[in-house]
Amino acid sequence: xxxxxxxxxxxxxxxxxxxxxxxxxxxxxxxxxxxxxxxxxxxxxxxxxxxxxxxxxxxxxxxxxxxxxxxxxxxxxxxxxxxxxxxxxxxxxxxxxxxxxxxxxxxxxxxxxxxxxx
Numbered sequence: 554x555x556x557x558x559x560x561x562x563x564x565x566x567x568x569x570x571x572x573x574x575x576x577x578x579x580x581x582x583x584x585x586x587x588x589x590x591x592x593x594x595x596x597x598x599x600x601x602x603x604x605x606x607x608x609x610x611x612x613x614x615x616x617x618x619x620x621x622x623x624x625x626x627x628x629x630x631x632x633x634x635x636x637x638x639x640x641x642x643x644x645x646x647x648x649x650x651x652x653x654x655x656x657x658x659x660x661x662x663x664x665x666x667x668x669x670x671x
């Protein structure tokens with residue numbers, strides 16, 4: 554599941570909206586929305602994010618959060634480490650190999666480290 558898909562599901566369930574109802578309102582297929590929620594489709598377009606924001610009445614910070622989550626919702630990420638240090642390349646490769654086995658607290662710590670400002 555992607556960050557955008559998880560938030561979309563929460564919003565939908567909170568409102569009591571089915572996939573079919575939301576799909577009709579957004580003029581997409583229920584299968585597409587299901588795939589989006591489960592991380593089987595790439596990140597949504599800016600237009601779809603805007604439609605979701607309008608459907609749920611999200612404004613300001615909440616709407617910006619949906620856009621941010623959409624940007625971070627590519628389920629198949631490619632890292633280009635060309636021109637970076639050998640340590641950066643090694644880190645990227647080790648992360649790719651181990652990401653499926655990392656515990657949630659380890660992911661939280663790594664994520665927090667990425668938030669540090671230099």
